[in-house]
Structure formats: C-alpha cells, structure tokens
Amino acid sequence: MPLLMLGSGVKKHIVKISGKDKVRRFLESLGFVEGAEVSIVSEMAGNVIVNIKESRVALDRDLARCIIV
Numbered sequence: 001m002p003l004l005m006l007g008s009g010v011k012k013h014i015v016k017i018s019g020k021d022k023v024r025r026f027l028e029s030l031g032f033v034e035g036a037e038v039s040i041v042s043e044m045a046g047n048v049i050v051n052i053k054e055s056r057v058a059l060d061r062d063l064a065r066c067i068i069v
Helices: 021-029 061-065
Strands: 011-013 037-044 047-052 055-059
Touching: 021 061, 047 061, 055 061
Parallel strands: none
Antiparallel strands: 011 037, 037 047, 047 055
C-alpha cells in the first residue's frame, strides 16, 4: 500500500520505491530505500512528515505516493 494510507505512528518497512528514475534517486538520497523502517508523524492537506532513519522528512502527496510499504 502507498505510504499515504499508513496511519499516523504505525511503523512499516518500505517494500518498493516507484516512479521515474530521478524521483527514485531523490528519495534514496533522503534515506527512503527498500527495507528501511518508516512511520508518519503528522499529515496536513495530503502532505506528510515522516520519521525515517531517526530523521524527520516532509514529503508532498506525489512523493509519498511513490513509496510502497
């Protein structure tokens, strides 16, 4: 399921990163790689703040859709 469907505070592992090559490389540079544990801290207007590798990252709706958990 896409990251956007994950409930706040629920921890899941990333299964796949989809999208164009440029988008996948950008997300990988932020730490979004297969097998990494991710959780949503908060959501506002479709945008999310995510905990990944002990960091918080803000993602817009389009980028969050590319992350499959």
